Every structure is written in structure tokens, then in C-alpha cells.
Amino acid sequence: MPHTETPGTEAAPHPRLRWWTELPLIVLVYACYSAGRLLVRGDVSDAVDHGLALLDIEKALHLNAEHPLNRLFTREPWIGVPADFWYASLHYVVTPAVLVWLFRSRAVRYRAARTWLMTSTFIGLIGFTLLPTCPPRLLDAGHGFVDTMAQYSSYGWWGGAASAPRGMGGMTNQYAAMPSLHVGWALWCGVMLWRHGGTRTAKVAAVVYPVGTTIVVMGTANHYFLDAVAGAAVMGAGLLLTPFVQRAAARMRTRLPARFAPAAAGSASAAVPASAAARDDAGSVIVSGGCQTSAGERFPRQREQRFEAGAEPDPAPSDAGDETPAPAR
Numbered sequence: 001m002p003h004t005e006t007p008g009t010e011a012a013p014h015p016r017l018r019w020w021t022e023l024p025l026i027v028l029v030y031a032c033y034s035a036g037r038l039l040v041r042g043d044v045s046d047a048v049d050h051g052l053a054l055l056d057i058e059k060a061l062h063l064n065a066e067h068p069l070n071r072l073f074t075r076e077p078w079i080g081v082p083a084d085f086w087y088a089s090l091h092y093v094v095t096p097a098v099l100v101w102l103f104r105s106r107a108v109r110y111r112a113a114r115t116w117l118m119t120s121t122f123i124g125l126i127g128f129t130l131l132p133t134c135p136p137r138l139l140d141a142g143h144g145f146v147d148t149m150a151q152y153s154s155y156g157w158w159g160g161a162a163s164a165p166r167g168m169g170g171m172t173n174q175y176a177a178m179p180s181l182h183v184g185w186a187l188w189c190g191v192m193l194w195r196h197g198g199t200r201t202a203k204v205a206a207v208v209y210p211v212g213t214t215i216v217v218m219g220t221a222n223h224y225f226l227d228a229v230a231g232a233a234v235m236g237a238g239l240l241l242t243p244f245v246q247r248a249a250a251r252m253r254t255r256l257p258a259r260f261a262p263a264a265a266g267s268a269s270a271a272v273p274a275s276a277a278a279r280d281d282a283g284s285v286i287v288s289g290g291c292q293t294s295a296g297e298r299f300p301r302q303r304e305q306r307f308e309a310g311a312e313p314d315p316a317p318s319d320a321g322d323e324t325p326a327p328a329r
């Protein structure tokens with residue numbers, strides 16, 4: 001897979017991305033997110049109070065997109081049923097698909113994009129913890145909302161507990177409405193498609209998907225408009241924190257191997273004198289740094305000395321050929 005180094009980082013290059021290391025990491029993060037949503041349920045009365053407070057804020061701001069959309073989805077099954085399928089499934093399909101696409105074709109950008117998504121998801125989990133919120137569909141019927149997921153449950157696999165499969169409503173936190181990560185993840189997908197898609201179709205999808213998701217979460221009465229705004233804000237915060245998270249991860253990758261390096265280096269340096277001592281004890285001679293050889297040591301292909309000290313070889317060797325010129329006298 002192509003991988004381009006950022007100028008100035010040649011001394012500490014990023015490790016090559018491998019799918020068998022990325023996939024467990026993403027699964028682990030999503031498992032932590034799901035477990036966190038499930039464990040942090042909050043008090044029902046507090047969640048209802050938070051939901052009503054959001055409605056009051058929207059009323060004060062003259063915002064009321066949820067009621068007309070919910071009435072439309074309730075009255076028109078040809079809109080409401082596809083919207084329920086959109087809400088129940090697309091964030092499980094589109095988000096991983098964009099991740100895989102970036103991994104395969106935009107590896108240089110993948111690491112930052114993945115870190116941005118994960119950081120924002122954990123920020124959203126903090127929001128679920130601190131601000132459990134009752135979605136519009138679970139408010140008293142007097143507030144004018146209809147749970148379209150329950151109304152059209154015969155068309156899909158879900159029951160009355162949002163998008164959870166029938167009989168598994170107890171395994172989800174229905175009060176994790178603030179912020180809307182359906183909208184947050186859709187916005188992330190839109191940004192990735194817009195920046196790296198390169199085609200007109202990709203840019204259209206980059207706009208349609210997050211806008212459509214925002215309409216769907218309100219029309220199905222699963223989120224308030226302010227939940228959608230908070231989802232976008234969470235993604236913005238995650239984007240700002242991504243460089244810091246990346247630098248912290250890079251420091252960890254550098255420091256963890258360094259903890260074991262001194263011990264390995266120490267053992268290697270201890271082994272060198274021991275081996276040298278063993279060679280000395282065996283009587284072998286070590287060539288010094290001055291490029292001198294010991295007595296009796298020859299370079300390769302060096303002839304042996306066959307003359308006594310002071311003797312000189314015959315200038316006209318007997319084994320010379322007939323055509324060898326005689327030395328001058």
C-alpha cells in the first residue's frame with residue numbers, strides 16, 4: 001500500500017498500516033463505545049427533564065423542525081419506512097465503508113481520518129454520560145411525537161426500542177440521544193467524500209448523506225434538532241483534538257520500544273568483551289586499528305617467503321619463457 005512520509009518526519013516514520021491491526025483497533029473502540037452507552041443509563045426522570053429542556057430552548061429560539069417532519073413520516077409510509085431503514089442501518093454500513101475506502105485508496109489521509117472519528121466518538125460517549133436525554137419518541141404522547149420505528153416495526157427487524165432488534169431492547173441505552181452521533185458520523189463521511197472523492201457523484205453524496213441523516217433522525221422522533229447540532233459540534237471538537245491525539249500516540253510508539261532498548265544494548269555490550277576475552281585466551285591475534293598485521297599473518301594470495309634474510313631472487317628466473325628478453329649486462 002502506498003505510504004508517503006510527511007517532510008520532517010523521516011527520523012521517526014509511521015509504521016506501515018496493516019488491516020489485521022486496524023480492524024481489531026476499530027472493533028475495540030466500537031465495543032467500548034457500545035458498552036459505555038449500555039452501562040451509562042442515567043436516571044429516567046433526569047433524561048425526561050433534559051429532553052423537555054431542549055424543547056423549551058428550541059421553542060425560545062423559534063425552532064420546530066421535529067414536529068412537521070414527524071407528522072410527515074407518520075402520515076406517509078413511503079417516506080417513513082425508508083427513513084426507518086436509513087436510521088436503523090446506514091450508519092453501520094456507510095461509516096465502515098468509507099473507512100475501508102480511505103484505507104485502501106487514501107492511506108496517507110487514513111490515519112488522521114480514523115483518529116478524528118474515534119476521538120469524536122469518545123467525546124460523544126462523555127455527552128451520553130453527563131447528559132442522558134429522553135428522545136422525542138419516548139416523551140408523553142401529549143407532546144405530539146409518534147415513534148415511527150414502533151409504527152412501522154412490521155416492515156423491519158426492529159421493535160419498539162429504537163433500532164434494536166426485536167427482543168433486544170434491554171441491550172441498548174434509549175436515553176443516549178445527546179449528542180446525535182448518527183449525524184456526527186454522517187458529517188464525517190460527508191467531509192471524507194467531499195475532500196477525497198474526486199467525482200461529482202462523491203460530492204453529491206457528501207452533501208446528501210449528512211443532510212438526509214439529520215432529517216431522518218428528527219422525522220423518526222429519535223433526536224431533537226439540538227441533538228443534531230451537538231453531533232456536529234462533537235465532530236468539530238474531535239477535529240481540533242486530532243493533532244494532539246496523533247502526537248501523543250506517536251510519543252507512545254516511540255517510548256514503549258525505547259524502554260526495552262537499553263537492556264538489549266547492555267546485554268549486547270556485555271557479550272562483546274566476553275567473546276573478545278575468549279579469543280584472547282585461545283591465543284588468536286586480533287588485528288589492531290592501525291591496520292598492522294601480526295607476525296606470520298598474510299594477506300590473501302600472498303606468496304610465502306622462500307629466501308633467507310639478505311638473499312635476493314635471480315633477476316632472470318629459470319622458468320621464464322624463450323621469448324623473455326635477457327637482462328642487460
